[in-house]
Amino acid sequence: MNPTKEIRRLPAIWLTMAALAVILLIVFGRAPEPGGTSDDRLYGIAEQLKCLQCVGESTAASQSPLAQKFRDEIRIQMVEGSSDAEILDFFSARYGDEVLLTPSATGASALIWMIPLLVVTGGAVVLVFAFRRWGRVAPVGDDVGGESSSPDQGGSAQGQARVVEAEGGESPSRTARPSSRKPPEWARPVVLGSAAVFVLILGGLLWRASNDRAGGNITGDAFVSADLRECRAAMSDMENARECYSSVLVDDPDNVEALAYRGWMSSRLGDPESATADLERAISLDPEYVDALVFSAVVAVDNGDFEAAGTYLSDFYAADPPEEMTSIVTSQQLQEKILFGTMEESARACWQDAAQDSGVGSMDQEFLDQLGRCADERLQTAPTSRDLRLAKAISLLGSEDGRSSEAVVLADSLLAEDPEDVDALSVSTVALVISGEPEEASLRLAEVVSGPRSVLAVVLGDAEQLNELIDSALRTSVPNPDGG
C-alpha cells in the first residue's frame, strides 16, 4: 500500500460526492421563506399540497382549476398573516391529511423518511469498505511508477504477488490469492465514481418519490395517463388544454383522446383546419370513438358540410354514446342544424317554423300539425319536392285522425323513386307500427338498421326504440290504427 498516493486520490472522490450531496440538498431540500407574501413562499407552500385533480403533481405545478383555487387561497391567507403550518392545516382540515405531499414522520409514514436515508447511508458504508479494501492493496500505478512498496513494506503475500506479476515475474508463492488479476488503473475511479453517483441519484430519486408519492388522481379512469388527466382538468382554459394535449401527442402521437380533444379545443378556438385534421386522424385510429364523432359533427356543421355532419352523427348514435356526450348534441342543436342544412329551402322553412316553440326533438302534436299545414301549402306550388312530401308524411305520424296509413303511402311513393332513401324507409317503418302492421314494420326495420343511418331516423327514434315499439305491437297483436 502507498498511503500517500491513496490519500491523495481519496479527497477528489469525496469532494465530488460532497458536491453532489450539496447540490441534491439544494434541489430537494430547499425550504420556503418562513414569512411574507412572496411568490416563492406561495409556491413553497403549494409544493407541499397535492394536486387533487392530477397525478404525481403538486398544487404548485398544476394548472387545474382546483389547484388555482388552492393557490388563490394560499395567497389570501399569506396576506392575512397566517403561518405556513396554519395554511397547511387549513387544507388538511378540509381535504384530510392525504392532501399533504409531505408525509408525517410518525407510524408507517416514517418509513418514507427512513428509506432514502438508509439507502444513502448504506451506499456510503459500502463505499467506505471498498476504499478501505482497495487501500490495503498496492495500486498498479504505484508499481509502474517505481514508487511501489517492497514486499516487506507491503506486508502481505497478496501484495507481493501483485507486484511481481505486474512486473512480469513469477509469483513467489503458488498459494498467492488470485486477486493478483488487478483491474487497470482507470477502472477504480470509474467504478467508485459510478457507485457514488448511483447511490446519490438513487437516494435523491427516492427522496423525491417519497415527497410525490401520494399524487393520485381522485377522479376519472384509473387507466388514463397522468398527462391526460391533467389535460382534462385544464379544459376550462382552452388554450392551456390544447397545449396540454399537444404535449401528450409529442410522446404518444396516436393517442386518440388527445387528438380528439386537441381538435375540439382547436375548433372552439376558431381553428377549423387544425380541428378537422386532428379529428379525422382520431376517427381513422378509432372509428367508434364517440367523442371524436360528435366533435367532428359539430366541426362539420361549423364548416357548412352538413352531409358529413349527418354521417358523423349517425355513426355517433350507432356507437351507443353515453349521456354526457349526447348532451353535446342537444346543447349544440346538432340535429336541427344538420336537418335544416341538408333540406330544401321550402321544407326547411316549414321545419323551422314548427320547431320554433318546441324544437325538433320533441315532435309533439303541435309541432306535427304545424309542419303538416306548412307542407300542404307549399306542395301546392312544388308537388314533387321530396323534402316537402317527407315533411308531410312525418306530420301524419302523430295525426289524431288516424291517417298514418297515408304516411305509409307517401313514404312508399318516395321509396319508389329512391329505394335507398333511408329517411322514407324510417318514416314508413314508424307509420306501419302506428297503423297496426308490426310484421311489415319489422321487415323494414331490418333494412333501416342494415342501411346507412340518417339524422331524421335518429330524430324519429333509434333502432332500439323502434324495435321495442314493434315488439310491443306484436305482443298485443291488436291493430291500433289510431295509436301514436
Next chain:
Amino acid sequence: MKVLAVLAVVAVVVGALVILFASAPDGEGEVSGELIGSEAPGIQSATTTGEAFDLADTRGSWTLVNFFATWCPPCVAEHPELVVFSERNADSVEVISVAFDEPPEVIEEFFAEHGGDWPVLAEDTGGIVLDFGVIKLPESFLITPDGVVVKKLAGGVTADGLESLVAEYESTGQLESQ
C-alpha cells in the same frame, strides 16, 4: 464472500424499492374530508340576481348544495334531474348552485337555457369550494333541516336518488352509506 456481499447490497436496494413502492398508495384513494356528519360550512354571498344569500336561512328545509360548471358535461347532464328534484319537492327542499369558475353572465345564460329556479352563486366562490372540500365536478352535498351534511354525491345525481336519500334519513335517522 464477494458474491454474497454484492447480493446483499442488491437485496437491500431492491428491498428498499419494494417497500417504498408497496407503501405508496395507488393514486385512486378517496380523499376524505371531515364534512360528513358535521355542520355545513357557512355560506354568505350574493346570488347571480344580486340578492344576499345566507345558507343559515335554509335551516328547516333539506338543502342540496350543488357545485357545477357549464363546461363540465356530467354537470350539464345532471341539471335536468336537479330541476325535477327542485320542482317535485318545492315545499321541503332548497337547491343551491355554486358555480366553480365562471362569470355570472355565463351562468345566467345557462340557467335561462336549461331551467332551474333557485339561488345561484357565481362570484368569489373559491372559499366555498374549499370549505366544502370539493375536488371534482359535479359534486353535491345533502344537508338536513338541522344543517348537518349527511351525504356527498360526486359525479351526478338523480331526482329519484336524492328523494330516496331524504326518505331514508327521515325514516331511520341516518344513511346506510353515510
